[in-house]
Amino acid sequence: MNWAVANRRIAVNPVLGITVKVPKAVRLRDRDFTDDEAHTILKAASGPPNPRLSPGHAAARRWVPWLCAYSGSRVNEMTQLRGCDLRVEKGVRLIRISPEAGSVKTHV
Known part of the structure; x- marks a missing residue:
């Protein structure tokens, strides 16, 4: 409706201020x-x-x-790794998981 107001399709947003309460999802078991x-x-x-x-x-x-x-890590994070995401620093093997390679949960 905001789009319609902004694009002069309607004069006033008729649903302004209306909210919908959505119940939280029921967790049936642990995620782990x-x-x-x-x-x-x-x-x-x-x-x-x-x-x-x-x-x-x-x-x-x-x-x-x-x-x-x-x-x-998550399966999608492992399967989207690129060669440049693997490196060795001071004899320690490292994996760099980043959104540059694809989606990650935290988007960081």
Whole structure:
């Protein structure tokens, strides 16, 4: 309606000041994996790959869950990494997760 007022489609915003209360989503369980769930995921990642997968996809299915578990990152953050996001400083291997590579939760 604000757009319509700004573009002279209507003279006054008829819904100005009206708010809608939206109830909070009901959380049925914790967001974190249970120890059993994490064990199942990492055990499956360590198993033999499907022979129909390309070597690149097989490697991703093996290492992405481990990298996420080790670093606390999200799957999309790991899978959008670029070569320039990996580096070694003072003998320590680093991963730089940034919105330049793609979406991240905090947008920072």
